[in-house]
Amino acid sequence: MxxxxxxxxxxxxxxxxxxxxxxxxxxxxxxxxxxxxxxxxxxxxxxxxxxxxxxxxxxxxxxxxxxxxxxxxxxxxxxxxxxxxxxxxxxxxxxxxxxxxxxxxxxxxxxxxxxxxxxxxxxxxxxxxxxxxxxxxxxxxxxxxxxxxxxxxxxxxxxxxxxxxxxxxxxxxxxxxxSKGILSTHLHSEGQHAEELALIAPGMGSRWVTDIIKDNNPDDESYYPYMNGQFVFKNAVQRFSEVIMEGLKTNNLGVEDIDMLIPHQANLRISQFIQQKFKLTDDKVYNNIMSYGNTTAASIPIALTEAWEKGKIKEGDTVVLAAFGSGFTWGSAIIKW
CATH class of the missing domain: 3.40.47.10 (Thiolase/Chalcone synthase)
Structure with missing residues (x-):
């Protein structure tokens, strides 16, 4: 293989x-x-x-x-x-x-x-x-x-x-x-919380564009994203921790083996919570949400590229990527650079 x-x-x-x-x-x-x-x-x-x-x-x-x-x-x-x-x-x-x-x-x-x-x-x-x-x-x-x-x-x-x-x-x-490259990836989902972070319309099975136009309701919020912030935060910190540990254990690694953690840039407070829980120093976690906000699917590759460009990721480093978001879905990747 x-x-x-x-x-x-x-x-x-x-x-x-x-x-x-x-x-x-x-x-x-x-x-x-x-x-x-x-x-x-x-x-x-x-x-x-x-x-x-x-x-x-x-x-x-x-x-x-x-x-x-x-x-x-x-x-x-x-x-x-x-x-x-x-x-x-x-x-x-x-x-x-x-x-x-x-x-x-x-x-x-x-x-x-x-x-x-x-x-x-x-x-x-x-x-x-x-x-x-x-x-x-x-x-x-x-x-x-x-x-x-x-x-x-x-x-x-x-x-x-x-x-x-x-x-x-x-x-x-x-x-x-x-011995190098993508060592493992880990994917999960929990659809029972789908509507806690979602954009409902337009959707074929809900309100389609024609319905929105016909109703012409300025108070309709269904076509804007909705987020139950506190509920999402609570689930995010739990799932981030679980899926990072899952990846490390699969590869017989511990938290002390992490050279660089790049979490999805959802909220700086989530990243800081995970950093404190794992007792990681600032040089082992990369955040750029301060400058770019949450760019969803783009956030990890943007942050990964920046960290690499700045020399914060070197050959032989153990790099951990982790994300949590709408769905709910979450996952991690363990990489030997």
């Missing part, structure tokens, strides 16, 4: 910086209120008309990852695209990436809809494809365009201040050395 390793990383965020003070001009909020609850200072939002979409941001990140992997784009065998904010209801952005990168028609494209856990799920699928020998180089993208779908009023501030736009990408490549 083959092993898989991350051979290239890249990320892209829009140039438009939206500060907490900037949001205070749109809704009843302030910098202190937002930072106290989330740790976020600013985030990036696309500017209408500048050409940024979920797909184009993903393509920009992918080009960087492919170049850093030292391969040609025609060496890509498969695409896995994780997002909750596709350009179209269908088709998904995976095929749009194949088109925009002008990849050969033999390349398959898969879309993953696991929200904040999307990149971990995509990484796990890619890892299995490579380990079985089916593919050699897989392009994985996590990209989100949240800003155009948020309720940017006081009514929606509890959710809207959290999210930002951006994309991250990784190339997963076949490796002969089984």
């Amino acid at each position: 083959y092993n898989s390793k991350i051979s290239g990383l890249g990320y892209y965020v829009p140039e438009n910086v939206v500060t907490n003070d900037g949001l205070s001009k749109l809704m009843d909020t302030n910098d202190e209120w937002i930072q106290e609850r989330t740790g976020i200072k600013e985030r990036r939002h696309v500017v209408k008309g500048d050409g940024d979409t979920t797909t184009t941001m993903g393509v920009k990140a992918a080009k960087i990852a492919i170049e850093r992997a030292g391969i040609d784009k025609d060496d890509i065998d498969f695409i896995i695209f994780a997002t909750l904010s596709p350009d179209y209801y269908f088709p998904g952005p995976g095929v749009l990436v194949q088109r925009d990168l002008e990849l050969k028609r033999t390349v398959g494209a898969l879309d993953v809809r696991n929200q904040c856990s999307g990149f971990i799920y995509a990484l796990s699928v890619a890892d299995q494809f490579i380990k079985t020998g089916m593919y050699k180089n897989i392009l994985i993208i996590g990209s989100e365009l949240h800003s155009t779908g948020l309720d940017m009023t006081t009514r929606g501030r509890a959710v809207s201040v959290i999210f930002g736009d951006g994309a991250g990408a990784a190339v997963l490549t076949r490796a002969e050395d089984n």
Whole structure:
């Protein structure tokens, strides 16, 4: 059986910086209120008309990852695209990436809809494809365009201040050395809490676009994301801890073996809780939610790329990725760099 390793990383965020003070001009909020609850200072939002979409941001990140992997784009065998904010209801952005990168028609494209856990799920699928020998180089993208779908009023501030736009990408490549690369991935779900963090409409089985237009109800909040914040926080800290320990134990590792933990950037308070619980020093946990907000499926690949670019991840390091989000879904990946 083959092993898989991350051979290239890249990320892209829009140039438009939206500060907490900037949001205070749109809704009843302030910098202190937002930072106290989330740790976020600013985030990036696309500017209408500048050409940024979920797909184009993903393509920009992918080009960087492919170049850093030292391969040609025609060496890509498969695409896995994780997002909750596709350009179209269908088709998904995976095929749009194949088109925009002008990849050969033999390349398959898969879309993953696991929200904040999307990149971990995509990484796990890619890892299995490579380990079985089916593919050699897989392009994985996590990209989100949240800003155009948020309720940017006081009514929606509890959710809207959290999210930002951006994309991250990784190339997963076949490796002969089984002692390095993706050691294991671990995936879980608990659908009974699906509506605690969800965007209900438009949906084929609930309220479709025609219903929303027909009702013309300005008080309808079904097409804006809803989050039961305290309930999500409580579940997140529990599941993060469990799935990280699951990954470590599978590989006969302990918390002391972690060289770098990169958690999904949902809320700085969640990351700090996990860091304190595991007694990890600041140099062993990477957070960038302060600058980008929660970019959902893009948050881990953006943070992973930044940490690597800054030299915080070195060859031989044990890197742990972990995520929790809507679904509920959660997962972890243990990597020997």
